[in-house]
Amino acid sequence: MTRRPVHAPSDGPLRQAVLEHYGDAFGVDDKPWQAWRLQDAPAQPGAHDVLLSDGEADADTIARVAAAGATLVETDREGGQWIDTVRSPMGTWVFSVAADTDQPHSPAFVAVLLACLSLHFPAHDALCLARAWAPGSADWPSDFARFPHVRHAALVAPEHTVAPFASCPALGLYVVVPDAEWIERLAPLNVPTLQLRFKSGDAAAVHAQIARAATAMQGSSSRLFINDHWQAALDYHAAHGAHSGIYGIHLGQEDLDDADLDAIRASGLRLGVSTHGYAEMLRVAAIRPSYLALGAIFPTTTKVMPTQPQGMGRFRAYVKLMQPVIPSLVGIGGVNASNLREVLAVGVGSAAVVRAVTEADDVPAAVARLVSLFPAG
Known part of the structure; x- marks a missing residue:
């Protein structure tokens, strides 16, 4: 039977x-x-x-x-x-x-x-x-x-603890751009935080882009993060000292296994990491990064995401769990002038944008408008 x-x-x-x-x-x-x-x-x-x-x-x-x-x-x-x-x-x-x-x-x-x-x-x-x-x-x-x-896939064994990465303040408006030319355009506007997300396997081109972006930081109050290319960023930072112009490195989940996290921590550069849910947040919390990026909150066309848009309900839940552990949090994914206030109302001190700036007809005006949506001070 x-x-x-x-x-x-x-x-x-x-x-x-x-x-x-x-x-x-x-x-x-x-x-x-x-x-x-x-x-x-x-x-x-x-x-x-x-x-x-x-x-x-x-x-x-x-x-x-x-x-x-x-x-x-x-x-x-x-x-x-x-x-x-x-x-x-x-x-x-x-x-x-x-x-x-x-x-x-x-x-x-x-x-x-x-x-x-x-x-x-x-x-x-x-x-x-x-x-x-x-x-x-x-x-x-x-x-x-x-x-x-x-x-x-653990980054740190559960029974071990590691020293934290250098801390971040609230990062404010965080603009992610594809090349150093954009960094040169935005640095004079003193955008609070910029990220160079230059996608290339050409080592010479990567080094050149990082050098241009870092040079553009001179005289600007902006903070510069380098996405993905951690070794090139470390090399440039080591060669140019504390005033290299590079503030930190941002890595995705797929990059963490290959990155030398101890070397990044020892350099004094900040480390930010993208997360898309509970398991990834728990995995990354063990290495005590400088900030977590939480998303994607809304639909986005700038990157193929491993998960569906999280929505504001999940975003609120993630922030409530993680803020006592990693105070610096960044909302990311489909953020623009129409929904930025809603994101910030959850209590994060930073939100990342891409197309809201890179596709704007008037870039300085778009930046000024976005910055104005953040709480004063």
Whole structure:
């Protein structure tokens, strides 16, 4: 006789309460998510199925779940901690967190996990939220100490701490531009913060662009960040000393594994990092960067994003969680004069723009207008 699939035990009222409280802020998936203990799961799971394994799953199971586009959560006990491995179409993450109960997948955990998936959070972020959710609470998690540590892909082992990068003040209007010519145009306007995001694999061209941009900083009050090309920025800064004109380096998630973070920290340059959700924020917080960029808040055409636009609901939640840990935060993604006040009202001291300046008919006027939207002082 064919075995019938059986859903994993879940706290239905809690799941419904989470969806009702936060559906307007985050949006709700049209198709419900389902959770199954691995031994009770359908033979052919679908993209909205989560399989829960007590301990490590075998290679055939992992391959079968991956081929179906489903999600697998494997949980082991290690001392007083749960070790969760989340395998989904968005990759594999491993987390550790203090064990609140003796059940690896309690009904409350399953309820919050499913609710967060239905609220459009990717599986690795939904896992973080389910583990951080305070028992008996209806409040969205914002206590950083309750969130898991990232074990893979970790930048720092959970048991280790590192010195922080040099701190940043509130960065104000943060304009991201594609080449040094734009830096030369904007530096005389004393834009609070500028970023050179020059995309090229030509080392000579990169060095030339950095040199032009850094030279343009002389006599300007602007702060200059170099995107991606951390080694070239370090080389220029080392050759020109404390007055090199370079204030910091900005890296994306994909750049962190290859960058020499110790060398950047030792140089005294600031480090900013792009993040797109809970797991990435937790991963980056361990290296104690100078600032986090949170986004993309609104739709943007300037960059292919790994996630959908986050929206203001997620942005508010991210700021509430991260501001006590990393005070300097930057809202980014689709920000312009029409929505800048809404972004700043969340409490961040900086917002990044691209097209609001680079596609403006009158660049000085656009800059002046954007700067005027920031609180005085």
